[in-house]
Amino acid sequence: xxxxxTITCPACGRASVEIMPTDACQYVYDCRxxxxxxxxxxGECCVYCSYGSVPCPPVQQExxxxxxx
Numbered sequence: 001x002x003x004x005x006t007i008t009c010p011a012c013g014r015a016s017v018e019i020m021p022t023d024a025c026q027y028v029y030d031c032r033x034x035x036x037x038x039x040x041x042x043g044e045c046c047v048y049c050s051y052g053s054v055p056c057p058p059v060q061q062e063x064x065x066x067x068x069x
Contacts, residue, residue, distance in 0.1 A: 001057055001060050001061065003019055003022065004020070005018055007048065007052050008051055009051070010051065011036035012031060014032075016031070020048050025046035026048060026056070027039060029047040
C-alpha cells in the first residue's frame with residue numbers, strides 16, 4: 001500500500017507530497033502554497049482521491065480486494 005500522495009492544488013497548480021492517514025479519509029486539506037481549502041469533489045471520498053496522485057488507503061485496499069476475487 002502506498003502512503004504518499006502528491007496533492008496538486010486546483011487553485012494555484014502547485015504540488016505537495018503528503019503522507020496519508022491509514023485509519024480515516026481526509027476531508028479537508030489546506031494548500032501549503034496558497035492557503036486554499038480543498039474538499040473532495042462530488043462523488044469522491046477524500047481530498048487524496050480528488051486531487052492526489054494516489055488514492056487513499058481505504059480505496060487502495062478496496063481495489064486490491066476486488067482484484068483478488
